[in-house]
Amino acid sequence: MPSLPPHPAPAIRPCRPADREAMADVCVRTAHNGGDSRAIYPDPRLMPALFAEPYVHFDPDLAFVLDDGTGRAVGYIVGTADTGRFVSDFRKTWIPRLAGRYPEPTAPPRTPTEEMVHLLHRPERMLVPELAGYPAHLHIDLLPDWQRRGYGRQLLHTFLAALRGRGVRAVHLGMVTANTAARAFYDRLGFHMIPVADAGPLTYLGRGTAAS
Numbered sequence: 481m482p483s484l485p486p487h488p489a490p491a492i493r494p495c496r497p498a499d500r501e502a503m504a505d506v507c508v509r510t511a512h513n514g515g516d517s518r519a520i521y522p523d524p525r526l527m528p529a530l531f532a533e534p535y536v537h538f539d540p541d542l543a544f545v546l547d548d549g550t551g552r553a554v555g556y557i558v559g560t561a562d563t564g565r566f567v568s569d570f571r572k573t574w575i576p577r578l579a580g581r582y583p584e585p586t587a588p589p590r591t592p593t594e595e596m597v598h599l600l601h602r603p604e605r606m607l608v609p610e611l612a613g614y615p616a617h618l619h620i621d622l623l624p625d626w627q628r629r630g631y632g633r634q635l636l637h638t639f640l641a642a643l644r645g646r647g648v649r650a651v652h653l654g655m656v657t658a659n660t661a662a663r664a665f666y667d668r669l670g671f672h673m674i675p676v677a678d679a680g681p682l683t684y685l686g687r688g689t690a691a692s
Contacts (some may be wrong), residue, residue, distance in 0.1 A: 486548040490631065492638050495536055495543035495556065502530035502553040503536070503545065510621040513659045520592050526582070527587045530600055531619050532558055538566055544638050546622060546631050555622030557635040561648045563606055563617050568604040610676045614652035614686040616643050638667055643689045652686040654679075 491534065495503070504524065511517035511527040521527055535558035536543045546555035560566035582597045589595040599605065606617070620637060622632055643651060652674060655662050670692050671685040 490549050490554075490626075492544055492631075492634050493547050495545050495553075495558075498551075499556075500533070500536070500552040503516050503532050503556050505557060506553065506621050506623055507532045509623060510670065514662055515624075521561060521596060522592065526593060526596055529582070530577055530596060532556070532621075534566075534570055534620065535559055537574070538569050542639065542642050544635060544642075546626060546635060548626075551677055554626045555620075555631055557618060557620040557639045559618030559639060559651070561616045561643055561646050563611070563615055566617075567603045567606050573604070575601060608676055608684070610660060610674055610685060611652050611686070614650040614674065616648045616651040616689070618651055618653050619670050620653075632665060633669060636692070640689045640691070644691075648689055650686060650688050652684055654682040654684050656681055657683045 506530045508518060508521075508524050509516050512520055512529070517527060518524070539560045540557070542561065543558045544556065545553035548554045578600065582600055584601045585594060585598050589598045611617075618636075620632060620635055620639075622635075640651070653666070653671075655666070658665075658681070661684075666685050669687070671687045674684040674686045676682075676684045
């Protein structure tokens with residue numbers, strides 16, 4: 481009896497439109513300090529609407545996924561080469577697309593969901609003066625079973641190479657300070673802390689896009 485052909489190996493590839501659902505699932509399952517956020521944000525469309533889908537929409541050439549070898553995305557990296565332009569596009573185009581589902585709050589947020597909707601309507605929060613020297617920014621997420629296996633490093637290096645191809649010299653990210661595992665990952669990959677006067681619960685990290 482002939483043996484079955486082996487499954488293709490997991491690989492980094494550009495994002496495809498068919499990846500949207502899988503990417504949203506990865507986002508939701510990693511959105512609470514790197515862990516599952518479904519108990520905190522019951523609407524499964526909310527976190528992807530902030531932290532994944534707008535990047536694929538506005539910067540599709542900077543969206544890459546980890547394909548498990550069967551065509552399913554089990555991790556991704558998304559971002560923008562120009563945070564100022566991204567914020568402008570988000571304000572003019574993305575918020576109107578979502579305003580019917582997530583109306584602008586008229587009162588201070590009282591729940592985690594309301595806090596995220598408040599952030600959705602405040603994209604200018606991304607324009608932090610101390611980050612001006614790091615015009616690009618990114619978000620990277622992998623399902624737990626795919627973490628600590630070198631795929632995060634591969635995703636990041638793929639993204640950095642794409643930024644270099646556009647002449648972008650530096651990138652930043654904002655992470656929840658409590659997520660110490662993520663901080664250790666970024667430290668290993670050459671990121672350094674960027675002091676920000678009013679960072680709130682976030683720590684800002686940056687690095688150059690040059691290969692290391």
